Amino acid sequence: MSRRTLSPERPVENVPVPETQEEALRLERPSLRDWTDLRLGWWGFVRKNLDEPMPPGVGWWQTLGNLLLTLLLFQFVTGFALAMYYAPSPSSAYHSVKHLTETVPLGSFVRGLHMWGSGAIVVTVVLHILRVFYWGSYKKPRELTWVFGVLIFNVVLGFSFTGYLLPWDQKAYWATVVGTRIAATVPFVGPDLLRLIRGGEEVGALTLTRFYAIHVMLLPASLVVLTGLHLYLVRRLHIAGPVLPQKGKPVPFFPVQLFRDAIVVLVGLGIVVYLALAFPPAIEAMADPAGTDFTPRPEWYFLGLYELLKIVPQGYEVLATVVIPGLISLGMLFLPWLDRSPSRHPAMRASIILAGTFVSLTIGLMTLKGVIETPPPHHPPAAKAEAPTPDGTP
Ligand code: HEM
Numbered sequence: 001m002s003r004r005t006l007s008p009e010r011p012v013e014n015v016p017v018p019e020t021q022e023e024a025l026r027l028e029r030p031s032l033r034d035w036t037d038l039r040l041g042w043w044g045f046v047r048k049n050l051d052e053p054m055p056p057g058v059g060w061w062q063t064l065g066n067l068l069l070t071l072l073l074f075q076f077v078t079g080f081a082l083a084m085y086y087a088p089s090p091s092s093a094y095h096s097v098k099h100l101t102e103t104v105p106l107g108s109f110v111r112g113l114h115m116w117g118s119g120a121i122v123v124t125v126v127l128h129i130l131r132v133f134y135w136g137s138y139k140k141p142r143e144l145t146w147v148f149g150v151l152i153f154n155v156v157l158g159f160s161f162t163g164y165l166l167p168w169d170q171k172a173y174w175a176t177v178v179g180t181r182i183a184a185t186v187p188f189v190g191p192d193l194l195r196l197i198r199g200g201e202e203v204g205a206l207t208l209t210r211f212y213a214i215h216v217m218l219l220p221a222s223l224v225v226l227t228g229l230h231l232y233l234v235r236r237l238h239i240a241g242p243v244l245p246q247k248g249k250p251v252p253f254f255p256v257q258l259f260r261d262a263i264v265v266l267v268g269l270g271i272v273v274y275l276a277l278a279f280p281p282a283i284e285a286m287a288d289p290a291g292t293d294f295t296p297r298p299e300w301y302f303l304g305l306y307e308l309l310k311i312v313p314q315g316y317e318v319l320a321t322v323v324i325p326g327l328i329s330l331g332m333l334f335l336p337w338l339d340r341s342p343s344r345h346p347a348m349r350a351s352i353i354l355a356g357t358f359v360s361l362t363i364g365l366m367t368l369k370g371v372i373e374t375p376p377p378h379h380p381p382a383a384k385a386e387a388p389t390p391d392g393t394p
Helices: 021-028 032-040 042-050 060-083 093-102 107-135 143-165 170-184 190-198 205-237 256-278 300-311 317-333 346-373
Strands: none
Touching: 032 042, 060 107, 060 205, 060 256, 093 107, 107 143, 107 256, 107 300, 107 346, 143 170, 143 205, 143 300, 143 317, 170 190, 170 205, 190 205, 300 317, 300 346, 317 346
16 A cells, blocks of 8 residues: 655645545544654655665765664763763762772673774774765765754764763873873963863863863764764765766665665664773773873774874974874865866866865874784873873873
């Protein structure tokens, strides 16, 4: 039986006019599904999305966006579960996380899902950006889809940076001491910015409160708004086909592309679940602001930045902390206007492709170097990591 979606928008004054006897019966005695459809237009919305046209040549690379969406939803769920046990103050944060990890049933697993989920999001978001970059999909008319994407990327990094402090163990504390110090190298306003972020001269109770508020309120709200705008534009402008248009007609999203998405989502979630079970999250000794023999170990995706910091000559730290990351961020944000060639073919935009590949490879290799050279937990290092101390504070 073919079921037309009942739409209250068609007829005058939002009262649907039945076209067949079957429809008249459905309007008179609607099933729960029809009743909700009439009120919410839900099935029409679902139908529209399932029918979304996919140009020929769209395939596995276009599954990364929906994988990201699913991983983000999971992050909200596991984050909410963690927040039910977490107490954001220096005297209780550490103990609440330790209690959750060691005593609460499934606590360690949920914490592991949240921790490995955040890593998976960073990997997926980078792959998604690279796919869009090499396909030239940021070009007209999708400039704003890209710009909202770049903002989302920064929000994702913000989540990692603020979340890292929350367990309030040695690793969390010292990574944040070094990480926030970067703010102090900003010309003119550096020291004030550092105080604003830390809520004082040193990393302490106010830093934890601020990071927690940003992590659970500001960033989630920004992410929801930005992702909503991003997805709205993806649907409005439709997905770009391959660089060289392929023969054939567009096919609906359902069933082929949805099937690919489902497989990638299942594999992605499977990997996160496996990692959470096989490598449960650790908690180190409680943060000790007086201790000086701890080597800061930031989250792996910030290690490239730390490597950069190590190679710039003393006195020029601002290059590694502000100038180079700032130029890369601005370059990303304005990419659609920097690359004005109408063609999406890589050969027709060789300079942009070369520049993007050079930057990506450099960041990748420096991150790898950082991962290899960073001492594992519980092994006291030979020397402490160098980091700028413009104001002489920890
Ligand atoms: C919360 C994170 C994100 C989500 C949930 C998301 C979701 C999606 C989805 C579902 C698509 C369509 C399918 C696909 O191409 O994979 C898409 C396309 C796109 N995304 Fe994202 N995305 C995110 C982050 C980003 C970032 C960080 C960028 C760039 C910096 C970006 C730029 C784009 C562009 C330009 C398109 C259009 C691609 C085309 O038409 O071929 N997205 N995104």
